[in-house]
Amino acid sequence: MSEARWYVVHTYSGYENKVKTSIEQSIENRKMQDQILEVSVPTQEVVELKNSKRKVTEKKMFPGYVLINMVMNDDTWYVVRNTRGVTGFVGPGSKPVPLTDEEMATLGIKRENIDIDIKEGEVVSVIAGVWAGTAGPIKRIDENRQTVTIDVDMFGRETPVEINFNEIKKMN
Numbered sequence: 001m002s003e004a005r006w007y008v009v010h011t012y013s014g015y016e017n018k019v020k021t022s023i024e025q026s027i028e029n030r031k032m033q034d035q036i037l038e039v040s041v042p043t044q045e046v047v048e049l050k051n052s053k054r055k056v057t058e059k060k061m062f063p064g065y066v067l068i069n070m071v072m073n074d075d076t077w078y079v080v081r082n083t084r085g086v087t088g089f090v091g092p093g094s095k096p097v098p099l100t101d102e103e104m105a106t107l108g109i110k111r112e113n114i115d116i117d118i119k120e121g122e123v124v125s126v127i128a129g130v131w132a133g134t135a136g137p138i139k140r141i142d143e144n145r146q147t148v149t150i151d152v153d154m155f156g157r158e159t160p161v162e163i164n165f166n167e168i169k170k171m172n
Helices: 016-030 074-081 101-106
Strands: 005-011 036-040 043-050 053-060 065-070 086-089 123-126 135-142 147-154 157-164 168-170
Touching: 005 016, 016 036, 016 065, 016 074, 036 074, 065 074, 074 086, 123 147, 135 157
Parallel strands: none
Antiparallel strands: 005 065, 005 086, 036 065, 043 053, 123 135, 123 168, 135 147, 147 157
16 A cells, blocks of 8 residues: 655646645545545735735645645546646656655645554554555554554465554554
8 A cells, every 4th residue: 555645736727726626526525535635725925015005815836736645546546637627747748756755845744743652563453545444463663654564464475564654543
């Protein structure tokens, strides 16, 4: 299971908020809240002087672009790409390229840090994503990436799988 990353989508100029609303509606209709986590049209406050009067307005930081925090797979790609007003993902050809953590920091978007009270060896159950409904003991905890590695039974073999903190629940 891959983790959610930020992607940039190119839209028709002036359609950013319509695209955001349409994608959010599609997420709700298709019950994809665990795959497409956030849709954002970054804005900033700008002070304008008109007729010697100061006026504070919101301006889009990147006209023609929308940021989406999502798990990239065929379903999420299809939903976003086929939204009215979207011309495509930013990246070479039709292959979307996620933003790096450094690029996200310069945009002022920080990763949400989740504090979780678990230790290696404890059993957790997966509550979201592809592995929802499975459980396993924690083999490794990666605080920086906000993930745990658990073993799941796949075709009769124990296979290590990396799961995000927000997709697990400690078992009692």
